[in-house]
Amino acid sequence: METEADIIITESFSAGESDSFPNLKAVFAPIVGKNKFAAGELEGKGIKLFFVEGTPEIVAEHAFALALTLMGKIALHDRNMKENDSWSFENSYWDSICGARVSILGAGRIGGALARYLRPFGCIVTGFDRNTRMTPESAYDRLTDDLRAALNGAEVVFVSLELNDKTYHLLAERELELMRNAYLINIARADIIDEAALAAALENHILKGFAADPWYRYPESYPEGGMGTKDALSPSRYDFYKRDNVVCTPHTGTQTTAAREIYIDQLLSKLGDYLAQ
Numbered sequence: 001m002e003t004e005a006d007i008i009i010t011e012s013f014s015a016g017e018s019d020s021f022p023n024l025k026a027v028f029a030p031i032v033g034k035n036k037f038a039a040g041e042l043e044g045k046g047i048k049l050f051f052v053e054g055t056p057e058i059v060a061e062h063a064f065a066l067a068l069t070l071m072g073k074i075a076l077h078d079r080n081m082k083e084n085d086s087w088s089f090e091n092s093y094w095d096s097i098c099g100a101r102v103s104i105l106g107a108g109r110i111g112g113a114l115a116r117y118l119r120p121f122g123c124i125v126t127g128f129d130r131n132t133r134m135t136p137e138s139a140y141d142r143l144t145d146d147l148r149a150a151l152n153g154a155e156v157v158f159v160s161l162e163l164n165d166k167t168y169h170l171l172a173e174r175e176l177e178l179m180r181n182a183y184l185i186n187i188a189r190a191d192i193i194d195e196a197a198l199a200a201a202l203e204n205h206i207l208k209g210f211a212a213d214p215w216y217r218y219p220e221s222y223p224e225g226g227m228g229t230k231d232a233l234s235p236s237r238y239d240f241y242k243r244d245n246v247v248c249t250p251h252t253g254t255q256t257t258a259a260r261e262i263y264i265d266q267l268l269s270k271l272g273d274y275l276a277q
Contacts, residue, residue, distance in 0.1 A: 199238035
């Protein structure tokens, strides 16, 4: 069924969908992630695609919170005290992020904000990116385009890369092996990390722990990054997410009132600029 809309606002746009919009001139996305849009098809038809800039500081804050929760065993101790009335100090030692060797994969705006948050804790921060250069305001101790160099010796690794053909399964068995005894925190997209390799790395105690906001599976009624219904669907086809050394959040890295207001303002600003042309 064809629709006469000139402009649509949507969180996804699949290949072939433009055939239903013969008059379409522009697509506005109230999100940052580009992986759910057939950008090449839209560009080929001369349809403009706009994304909001997002809230990098808030996403970085969530990444930092995940790291502290994981390394500090906060979720584990909270669960034990609530469910088991447990005051057990067995396995109670936790790891501080102070002075840790940290690598941030993706030295863009989120990675930069995260590096600034880490600086007061005395962390030695390496940024990995193929297109980024060090600037005077950079909070990194060094930048590299060598993934192996970024992973070797890191105690904490954050993933804040865009998902595309080059980053899909960027972290697979070989790369995870380089992170032996490190903590891995993903704030980007799940498929940057090979799912089977991640499950094996946790099962075989290669990684010291894992935390993530994005996941491999979502309920149909759960818009990625949104607050949908509570359908029963595990976030991975493997059960590693149930482990004590794994911390999960349901893709809520931008679910703050402030972030939502910023997204709306950014979307309306882009829409207004477009209509004013």
